[in-house]
Amino acid sequence: MKHEDDLMDALLKEQAKGGADEKLLASIEEALDEKKSGGGGWRRGAPWAAAAAIMIGGWVVYHSQPEEEPVIAYHPTSAPVESRRVMEAPELADAKMQPSVPSEPVVADENPLTGLFVEPATAPPHGAAPQTKGNLDGFAQDEPSSRPLPRIVAPPAGEGQTRRLDDLRGMPGDVGGAGFEPNLALLPPVEERLRSRGSEWFPVPGRSLPKEKLLQGADAEEFSRDNYGQLVDQPWKSPWDDPLSTFSIDVDTASYTNVRRAILEGRAIQPDAVRIEECINYFDYRYEPPSEGNAFAVHTKLATCPWQPEHLLARVAIKGKEIAANARPASNLVFLIDVSGSMQSSDKLPLLKQSMQVLIDSLDERDRVGIVVYAGTEGVVLEPTLLDEAGKSKAAAALTKLESGGSTNGGAGLARAYQMADSHRVDDGVNRVILATDGDFNVGTTGQGQLVELVKKQAAKGVSLSVLGFGTGNLNDAMMEAITNDGNGNYFYVDGQREAERIFLQKLSGTLVTIAKDVKIQVEFNPGKVKAYRLIGYANRVLRNQDFNDDKVDAGDIGAGHTVTAFYEIVPVGVDGPDTGGVDGLRYQQPAERKELVESDDWFTLKLRYKYPEGEKSRLIESPVTGDPVKWEDAGNDFRMASAVALFGMKLRGQVEEVPWDRVAEIARPALADDPEERRAEFFELIKKLD
Incomplete structure (x- = not known):
């Protein structure tokens, strides 16, 4: 084969000369014909x-x-x-x-x-x-x-x-x-x-x-070169063996919009692309806001399970306080924009430019914006500029110059963006890098570990990171989620103009004001009431139980007005339950004596830890959950909608294949009555396509 390659190289080089000797070309072709004879050979x-x-x-x-x-x-x-x-x-x-x-x-x-x-x-x-x-x-x-x-x-x-x-x-x-x-x-x-x-x-x-x-x-x-991190769903657990469940909150929504685009385009959905909590938290819910002086309110609800009548569904909900636009602090934003060749399609760089203009128009003279681009190399398109009238015109002119071309040196660009944000730091304000890209970092600093360390270091210095994902075919979802998890930031996926407006005018502006950081939840289940439980979603947000009290362990942040929802599916005592992973008896030691049960009417106790944005010591909220569960039909439209989305995600991940899609639609249907932006109706249409 090597000889054939050499002959082919010789043929191509001679042809490329334009005036090559015809006899030489013919002899090379004949040699190739002889080597390939009888086997589908090269034709002259x-x-x-x-x-x-x-x-x-x-x-x-x-x-x-x-x-x-x-x-x-x-x-x-x-x-x-x-x-x-x-x-x-x-x-x-x-x-x-x-x-x-x-x-x-x-x-x-x-x-x-x-x-x-x-x-x-x-x-x-x-x-x-x-x-x-x-x-x-x-x-x-x-x-x-x-x-x-x-x-x-x-x-x-x-x-x-x-x-x-x-x-x-x-x-x-x-x-x-x-x-x-x-x-x-x-x-x-x-x-x-x-x-x-x-x-x-x-x-x-x-x-x-x-x-x-x-x-x-x-x-x-x-x-596709789309890359998704491996998700391992939480198994059913027994409160006797595992009484505590600990996880970090998550306000990202990228997974839902990415899945939505795949469904609308008729593409197969990779289970690891489905992060159930991001699907649930994509939607807005009318949770009661916190009382005066508190950063957020915590709500719980216990109801029957819509897809398994003998089980219960426990909802934990957090609502962040709203902050008026004129009361927010000044912001120092540096956009890091991928202008590699793959960003040229209309749903990528052109869409990003339109969306950024919307955000810039919504900011004011308190705010400063810079723009760094990266492809084969990184470069500064707009030095940090105050957004007064002249500054907005300058920023708009910089946006019009953005064009795509080249490979992707994201690592170098990220370092440059952080340097710019740090040099124009706003005390008592928002300092954030916003990365917009469709793909992987394939030149320069490419290792996920290196990027995560860079992001964690900058987060500790007070510069957070948000990521905006665009397009399909080259989306390194695993990388982008990992660096925002460790960068005190958020990860959004933009699948169209409508979503871009939602993110840039509502969600992204909300992240500009962090009202609480390192928010962790820990639930202790009562084995006298709960036979088994499982956490739905949050597969890559689970923490060790000892991490809950360790203020050095990073967790998710909540921005102004954000909501967070989590569900536990519960098997009550007295109901036949699923396998909770028991092991064979031990040969060399006697089993430990069963712990004595403390009599209580509590189903579980919810504990939540958080820090103020500038604080380093966490605060604790603790609340027991007791009382009879309500019927899920009577739990309210927000409960119905969120539980339907949870079931949607579980089905896409293959957890509840026996439940039909029309059951998801049945649960969600009454929630369409409270749908001013028609996002719930859109979800209903997705279910129809999957049925």
């Missing part, structure tokens, strides 16, 4: 002419028949592409970033996509140097490139629907017109070899899927 003639055309046209992939033949990647020049069997590599075609020239073509064993051709961008005349001005890598910031990227067009030319490569991956619906035959199987060696040369366009390796599956969105994760 037209395919090699197409290969030469592709070399002239750009870094593209050539598909020859039969399918067993290799795919070859080439380096760009400036001439238009003529072949109808090619595919662009977007970031290498980007005029703003100049890739290094590989010393040899990259050969794969299977074509990634067939039936497409590149409609060249507004190319310079043949032989002219490609345009290279842009806003990154040392190019002038005030001279952004106006040259559009080449487009992937489905045949026939001029008739098929135009789509970017990122949009084609796992996209439902008609994406190509007649004759479009997707085949996205890619091999790891190809991806690794291209990445070693600074390229990132290959999706994760996966098997070829038929056209029907791609268009329906089935198994879409086969084409």
Whole structure:
């Protein structure tokens, strides 16, 4: 095989010279034919002419028949592409970033996509140097490139629907017109070899899927580099063995909007993408606010379980105090914006720019905003600027200059953003970095551990972090959640203009005022009343029991007006319960004597610890829960809605497969009466699509 590769390299190099000796070319082709004879060998003639055309046209992939033949990647020049069997590599075609020239073509064993051709961008005349001005890598910031990227067009030319490569991956619906035959199987060696040369366009390796599956969105994760952390749900536990349950609160909502987008696009949902607590906390609930002088109010409710009548459902709810806009402290915000090549689609950087303008308009002269961008390198687009009338105009002008292109050096950008935020720190105010990205950090500081340590260090110094996720196909959800968990911040996912307005005008502005930090919940169950229990959601927020009283252990924060909801499913004493993980008897020691039960009518005791934003010593709230449970039908619309969303998440994670989807709809339906923003109605429509 090595000899064949050498022959192929020789052939390509000679063809690239333009005036190569025809006899030499023929002899190389004959040698290849001899090596490949009888096995679907390389064919002479037209395919090699197409290969030469592709070399002239750009870094593209050539598909020859039969399918067993290799795919070859080439380096760009400036001439238009003529072949109808090619595919662009977007970031290498980007005029703003100049890739290094590989010393040899990259050969794969299977074509990634067939039936497409590149409609060249507004190319310079043949032989002219490609345009290279842009806003990154040392190019002038005030001279952004106006040259559009080449487009992937489905045949026939001029008739098929135009789509970017990122949009084609796992996209439902008609994406190509007649004759479009997707085949996205890619091999790891190809991806690794291209990445070693600074390229990132290959999706994760996966098997070829038929056209029907791609268009329906089935198994879409086969084409995606989305990365989700592994979630291990809390098991059923016995209060005799595990009387305490301890976890950190979570006000993030990214999981729900990410799942919503997948459902609406007909894509398969990865169970680890579903964080149940984020789905529940996406919705607003009308919990009673705290009394005067308190940061938040804590509410509990015990009702029958809507999906298991013999069980009970205990709700713990927290409501943060509201703060008027004119009473909030000054803010020092630094936006760290991903402008890599994959951010160019309309649902990413353009949507972000519109959303940021909405937020800037809502701020005032008390506030300061800076903008750092990152792709191949990081750079400052807007130095921290006070948002008076002149400052808002300056910020708006900076937003218009943002363009995408290049790979993603998020680690370096994050360090620069923190440096900027720290240098303009506002005492007794809000100091926050807001990261907006669609993907992974694949250049520079890439290790999750390194980034988490950076974020934790800055959080300890008073600079918090929020993350805004955009798009699909390259979403490093695990990374973004991890760094916000440790960065005293929040993680939102933006799936459209409506959600962007909600986040930038309501949720993100609420996070600007932290009313309590390191909020932890611990519940002690009474084994005289509770046979078994399980915490629903919060799989990666569980703490050790001893962490509850340890003020050095970080936990979640609550912003002004935020609500937090958590559920426990409970099996009462006297009801047949689930397996709680008992072990065999011990051979070498007698079992410990059963602890004596303290008589009490309490079902459980709720304990909550929190710190004031500038404090280092926690405060304790403790409240026993007693009394008879109410019927879930009588527990109120907020209880019905939140429990329906909890069941929605449990079903997506495969925990309660026996419960039908129409049961989720039945629980949620009356809650639609209290739905001013129609978000509950939207949830109802999602259930219909899943049923």
